[in-house]
Amino acid sequence: MKYLVFTIFLLHSFFLCTAQDVTTVEVDSLYKEDHFYAGITYNFISKRPEGLSQNGFSWSLSLGYIKDMPINKARNKAFGVGLGYAADSYNQNLLVREDVDGSFIYEVIDGDSSFSKNKFTFHLIELPIEYRWRTSTPTESAFWRIYTGFKLGYVISDISNYKGDLGSFRYANNPDFNNFQYGLTLSVGYNTWNLHVNYLLNPLFSDSAKLDGESIDMSIIKMGLIFYIL
Numbered sequence: 001m002k003y004l005v006f007t008i009f010l011l012h013s014f015f016l017c018t019a020q021d022v023t024t025v026e027v028d029s030l031y032k033e034d035h036f037y038a039g040i041t042y043n044f045i046s047k048r049p050e051g052l053s054q055n056g057f058s059w060s061l062s063l064g065y066i067k068d069m070p071i072n073k074a075r076n077k078a079f080g081v082g083l084g085y086a087a088d089s090y091n092q093n094l095l096v097r098e099d100v101d102g103s104f105i106y107e108v109i110d111g112d113s114s115f116s117k118n119k120f121t122f123h124l125i126e127l128p129i130e131y132r133w134r135t136s137t138p139t140e141s142a143f144w145r146i147y148t149g150f151k152l153g154y155v156i157s158d159i160s161n162y163k164g165d166l167g168s169f170r171y172a173n174n175p176d177f178n179n180f181q182y183g184l185t186l187s188v189g190y191n192t193w194n195l196h197v198n199y200l201l202n203p204l205f206s207d208s209a210k211l212d213g214e215s216i217d218m219s220i221i222k223m224g225l226i227f228y229i230l
Contacts, residue, residue: 031075031138032068034145034228037082037128039063039196041224043090047203047217051108056091056119060198060222066128075138080130086153088122090204090220094211096120096160097169104176106211115164120204124153124181142191145228151198153181176209178202187226196226 043058064084071077093109095118109115130149137143158177162169183200198221205216 029138031136032070033078033134033136033230034066034068034080034132036065036229037063037084037226038229039224039226041196041198041222043088044221044223045090045092045218046221047219049094049108049211049214049216049218051110052092052094052218054090054092058090058092058119060086060088060224062086062126062226064126064128066130068132076134076136078132078134080128080132080147080149082126082128082130084126084128086122086124086126088120088124090120091118092120093118094216095162095166095169096171096174098171104171104174104209106209106216108211109164109166113165115162115166117161117163119161120177121159121161122155122177123157124155126154127152128185130185130187141230144190145187145194147185147187149185151183151185155179155181176205178204178206183220187228189226192227194226194228196222196224198222 039062041060043060045052045054062084064082066080066082069079071079095107095109097105099105109118128149128151130147132145132147134145135143155177158172158174160169160171160174181200182202183198186197187194189195200220203216204218204220207215209216
C-alpha cells in the first residue's frame with residue numbers, strides 16, 4: 001500500500017511540475033521585432049571636387065525608434081517606419097568663408113597651408129522606412145536579418161569650423177547646404193552585429209554653392225554597424 005501511495009505521489013508531482021512548465025512558457029504568436037536602433041558609420045565622400053581629400057575620422061551616430069509591422073502569418077516579413085536623430089561629421093579640406101556681401105565662398109585648402117580643424121557637422125531628424133526579412137520565430141531571439149529601405153533626413157543644425165594658418169572661422173546654418181538628405185539603406189547581420197550602408201542620393205550642397213564656378217556635387221556613402229534592440 002505504501003508503494004502505491006508513493007507511486008501516486010511521484011506521478012502527481014511529475015504532472016504538477018509538467019503543468020507548471022507548460023504554463024510558464026508563453027508563446028507570443030503576435031510578436032514584433034527590433035523597435036530601437038543605434039548605429040555608427042564611417043562617412044566616405046564620393047564625387048569629390050579636384051583636390052578635395054578627407055582627413056581625420058568622418059563619422060555618423062544615429063539612434064531612434066522603428067515601429068515594426070509584420071505582413072505575413074509567420075511574422076518574419078515586415079515593414080518598419082520610424083523616427084530618429086543623427087549627428088554627422090565630415091573632416092576634409094574644403095574651406096568655407098563668408099564673403100563681404102554675406103554669401104559664402106569655397107576653396108580647396110592647398111598643401112602649403114596647415115590647419116588643425118576643418119569640418120562640417122550636421123544634426124538631423126531622420127525618418128527611416130524599411131522592408132524587413134528575418135529568420136525570427138516567436139521563441140527565437142537571435143536570428144539573421146536583411147533590412148532594406150529608404151531614409152529621409154532633415155538638417156536642423158549645421159556648422160562649418162576651421163582653425164589654421166588662415167585664421168579661425170565658424171559658421172552656423174549655411175543656406176548652401178541641402179536641408180533635406182535622402183538615400184537608400186541596407187542592414188545585414190545576425191543577432192546583435194549588423195553591417196549597415198546608407199547611400200545618399202542627393203549632394204550635401206545645393207546648386208547655389210560653387211567651387212571654381214562649378215556646383216559642388218559631393219555625395220556621401222556611410223558604412224558601419226547598426227544595432228537593433230527590441
